[in-house]
Amino acid sequence: SAVISQKPSRDICQRGTSLTIQCQVDSQVTMMFWYRQQPGQSLTLIATANQGSEATYESGFVIDKFPISRPNLTFSTLTVSNMSPEDSSIYLCSGTTGTEKLFFGSGTQLSVL
Amino acid sequence: GESVGLHLPTLSVQEGDNSIINCAYSNSASDYFIWYKQESGKGPQFIIDIRSNMDKRQGQRVTVLLNKTVKHLSLQIAATQPGDSAVYFCAEGPGGSNYKLTFGKGTLLTVNP
Numbered sequence: 430s431a432v433i434s435q436k437p438s439r440d441i442c443q444r445g446t447s448l449t450i451q452c453q454v455d456s457q458v459t460m461m462f463w464y465r466q467q468p469g470q471s472l473t474l475i476a477t478a479n480q481g482s483e484a485t486y487e488s489g490f491v492i493d494k495f496p497i498s499r500p501n502l503t504f505s506t507l508t509v510s511n512m513s514p515e516d517s518s519i520y521l522c523s524g525t526t527g528t529e530k531l532f533f534g535s536g537t538q539l540s541v542l
Numbered sequence: 543g544e545s546v547g548l549h550l551p552t553l554s555v556q557e558g559d560n561s562i563i564n565c566a567y568s569n570s571a572s573d574y575f576i577w578y579k580q581e582s583g584k585g586p587q588f589i590i591d592i593r594s595n596m597d598k599r600q601g602q603r604v605t606v607l608l609n610k611t612v613k614h615l616s617l618q619i620a621a622t623q624p625g626d627s628a629v630y631f632c633a634e635g636p637g638g639s640n641y642k643l644t645f646g647k648g649t650l651l652t653v654n655p
Contacts, residue, residue: 531641
């Protein structure tokens with residue numbers, strides 16, 4: 430299995446500010462993804478983090494709101510920009526070692542006041 | 543803790559009983575299916591997976607059954623233990639080199655001692 434570390438584990442933020450979430454994976458991970466899990470809901474894919482290039486976003490998610498970086502194979506960041514209470518969710522980093530099986534970090538629980 | 547389970551279907555069982563968690567998937571072209579367990583405050587943890595060319599796969603205390611005719615997936619947990627209490631998600635994907643997963647709503651399993 431892959432090891433995926435994510436931080437911060439939780440944060441409380443003010444409306445209008447931005448938060449950057451960091452994800453560190455071990456060297457076995459080839460592809461990285463960011464998911465959102467709204468309260469009481471399932472997981473929704475935000476984007477695929479591509480190494481050295483722009484992320485590939487899913488329908489309903491845009492780069493201006495959720496800029497993603499992946500400067501190398503083992504590190505990625507997700508920024509939640511200009512936050513509103515509707516952005517309160519768990520944000521999850523995930524990765525694969527080359528199969529369809531995704532491994533997940535422990536998540537970042539974000540609360541926006 | 544995180545109120546992930548409040549809006550989810552629930553299943554309550556007695557310790558030692560067998561549990562069956564069901565999932566209906568939507569895409570008849572999906573080739574890969576996977577079950578995750580998510581405990582409060584943690585990221586999803588892989589349980590077991592199955593490909594569309596199989597109808598049953600067994601792991602340690604868990605069995606996944608796939609019925610492609612009615613697009614139904616189930617997870618059976620034998621001799622359920624209090625540590626099995628969690629939210630369980632099924633996910634489907636196209637398989638092959640496409641690693642995107644679509645997650646179901648989740649079921650909250652509560653094991654009573």
